[in-house]
Amino acid sequence: MIIKEATFISSNTTVAKCPETELPEYAFIGRSNVGKSSLINMLTNRSKLAKTSSFPGKTQLINHFKINDNWFLVDLPGYGWAKVSKESRDKWQKMIKAYLQQRKNLACVFLLIDSRHEPQQSDLEFIQLLGTLGVPFVLVFTKTDKQSLNKTQEAVAAYKKKLLETWEELPQMFLTSSEEKKGRDEILDFIESVNTE
Ligand code: GTP
Numbered sequence: 001m002i003i004k005e006a007t008f009i010s011s012n013t014t015v016a017k018c019p020e021t022e023l024p025e026y027a028f029i030g031r032s033n034v035g036k037s038s039l040i041n042m043l044t045n046r047s048k049l050a051k052t053s054s055f056p057g058k059t060q061l062i063n064h065f066k067i068n069d070n071w072f073l074v075d076l077p078g079y080g081w082a083k084v085s086k087e088s089r090d091k092w093q094k095m096i097k098a099y100l101q102q103r104k105n106l107a108c109v110f111l112l113i114d115s116r117h118e119p120q121q122s123d124l125e126f127i128q129l130l131g132t133l134g135v136p137f138v139l140v141f142t143k144t145d146k147q148s149l150n151k152t153q154e155a156v157a158a159y160k161k162k163l164l165e166t167w168e169e170l171p172q173m174f175l176t177s178s179e180e181k182k183g184r185d186e187i188l189d190f191i192e193s194v195n196t197e
């Protein structure tokens with residue numbers, strides 16, 4: 001898929017205020033600093049579309065970007081550790097949950113996982129939440145440029161093993177590096193296939 005247009009639409013504090021639309025949307029979710037905003041910029045080829053930072057807790061609102069005038073990308077705050085108060089973290093957690101429960105046009109969640117880490121409790125819990133809510137999702141292993149392919153494959157294998165303890169089927173998985181633009185075609189092709197289902 002070719003991205004002809006990528007436009008920032010709005011930042012909102014609650015799902016009720018998000019744009020009214022029937023166009024499909026794809027949300028990027030994961031721990032703070034995992035690389036959600038960077039991945040959105042990499043996919044859209046716009047280096048400053050979504051705000052990124054080396055400090056966790058950069059994205060604090062529900063951000064909508066309209067792509068090619070026929071679907072949306074959504075950048076969300078991270079969960080887990082962030083240099084913000086517990087109060088803010090709890091607020092984001094609630095906001096994300098409400099978004100997942102209420103957003104009718106949500107086509108799929110991209111759950112981002114740092115490829116350098118062992119399976120983390122907060123990510124596993126989030127996967128369970130998606131399962132409970134019945135939200136379609138795929139896993140994206142980020143920052144693969146930071147280590148060897150071997151190490152990344154080990155991390156993916158560890159995840160698969162962990163997930164198979166509770167799930168019968170594994171979700172689709174992508175390996176990405178926003179630095180090296182790795183995984184871009186695969187993710188855009190996937191979105192196109194869901195859009196045309
Ligand atoms: P929050 O909005 O705080 O939840 O973070 P985020 O998940 O949106 O992360 P963001 O995209 O802001 O990236 C966090 C840091 O990781 C930044 O310093 C990025 O430059 C860096 N980063 C993101 N993706 C990659 C990647 O693929 N490779 C490398 N080497 N660094 C990355």
Ligand code: MG
Binds near residue numbers: 038052058
């Ligand atoms: Mg962000």
